[in-house]
Amino acid sequence: MYTDYHFQREERLLEEMAYPALDKQREEHAALRARVQDFRARHLAEPNPVLTVEIEDFLKTWMMSHILEEDMRYKPLFEAPTSSGA
Ligand SMILES: [Fe+2]
Numbered sequence: 775m776y777t778d779y780h781f782q783r784e785e786r787l788l789e790e791m792a793y794p795a796l797d798k799q800r801e802e803h804a805a806l807r808a809r810v811q812d813f814r815a816r817h818l819a820e821p822n823p824v825l826t827v828e829i830e831d832f833l834k835t836w837m838m839s840h841i842l843e844e845d846m847r848y849k850p851l852f853e854a855p856t857s858s859g860a
Pocket residue numbers: 784799803840844845
């Protein structure tokens with residue numbers, strides 16, 4: 775799935791940057807993968823609209839929380855240095 779590719783790429787970049795909170799990133803990514811696999815299994819076993827809404831809500835909440843909190847923590851690693859430091 776695309777998420778796997780994205781997470782692997784993100785984790786590899788953070789590893790190269792020696793990001794100190796990489797374990798937390800890996801942990802959250804793994805938890806999402808497990809949750810998505812669970813949703814998938816439940817959907818395949820018994821598709822229903824309530825589950826679809828539940829999945830959408832979960833993914834929206836997870837993405838907002840993960841991107842705005844965890845991913846924002848490493849943002850400074852990828853920002854260009856300012857010229858004021860010289
Ligand atoms: Fe992430």
